[in-house]
Amino acid sequence: MAKLRLEQTGIEGLLIIEPTVYGDARGSFMETYRYEEYFNIGVTKRFVQDNQSVSKKGVLRGLHFQKNHPQGKLVRVIKGTAYDVAVDLRKNSSTYGKWFGVYLSGDNHKQFYIPEGFAHGFLSLSDEVIFGYKCTDYYRPDDEGGVVWNDPDLAIDWPIHEVNEVIVSEKDKLLPKFRELG
Numbered sequence: 001m002a003k004l005r006l007e008q009t010g011i012e013g014l015l016i017i018e019p020t021v022y023g024d025a026r027g028s029f030m031e032t033y034r035y036e037e038y039f040n041i042g043v044t045k046r047f048v049q050d051n052q053s054v055s056k057k058g059v060l061r062g063l064h065f066q067k068n069h070p071q072g073k074l075v076r077v078i079k080g081t082a083y084d085v086a087v088d089l090r091k092n093s094s095t096y097g098k099w100f101g102v103y104l105s106g107d108n109h110k111q112f113y114i115p116e117g118f119a120h121g122f123l124s125l126s127d128e129v130i131f132g133y134k135c136t137d138y139y140r141p142d143d144e145g146g147v148v149w150n151d152p153d154l155a156i157d158w159p160i161h162e163v164n165e166v167i168v169s170e171k172d173k174l175l176p177k178f179r180e181l182g
């Protein structure tokens with residue numbers, strides 16, 4: 001059974017989840033998603049897509065969202081360590097414009113549930129980060145939105161001192177600022 005440990009983040013709906021890990025002489029085992037148990041702690045949307053990315057140290061992906069078909073995401077690091085950030089873009093939220101960051105690693109097994117209505121991104125802090133996530137809606141390239149990672153108003157405290165250089169895609173360098181979002 002999953003036996004989940006839950007941490008609140010101070011932002012409604014945004015959850016840190018720690019599944020139980022069963023270690024034995026062979027290695028370890030954990031359930032990374034189980035519908036009814038995750039539903040009971042607030043992960044209520046169905047998932048329709050699973051993704052995996054591999055990143056070198058210093059790669060920063062984000063901050064991304066979909067405009068008309070928002071995706072909730074259950075994210076985790078399978079191998080390596082990343083600093084993962086969600087920004088609340090829900091206009092009716094008391095924490096609108098606030099960000100929350102958490103270290104996710106293959107060793108701490110933490111999962112981050114980012115509901116619909118957030119921008120999401122992460123910074124890879126180890127030589128290789130294998131990142132896996134489930135999404136509540138399909139990827140639609142024509143619906144992509146984003147905010148530039150180093151937006152001055154969001155002022156995200158990325159741990160860039162832990163990497164030699166920050167590597168950002170050309171697409172992500174051109175993302176608008178938070179105050180330019182409609």
Ligand SMILES: Cc1cn([C@H]2C[C@H](O)[C@@H](COP(=O)(O)OP(=O)(O)O[C@H]3O[C@@H](C)C(=O)[C@@H](O)[C@H]3O)O2)c(=O)[nH]c1=O
Pocket residue numbers: 051053061062063064065120121122139169
């Ligand atoms: C995200 C995504 C990308 N792709 C393709 C498009 C492109 O050719 C290639 C790389 O796409 P990107 O540069 O957008 O990948 P990436 O920068 O890793 O995008 C991801 O970033 C993180 C932070 C998220 O939160 C995700 O939702 C997603 O936006 O993969 C898909 O086919 N399906 C997908 O779901």
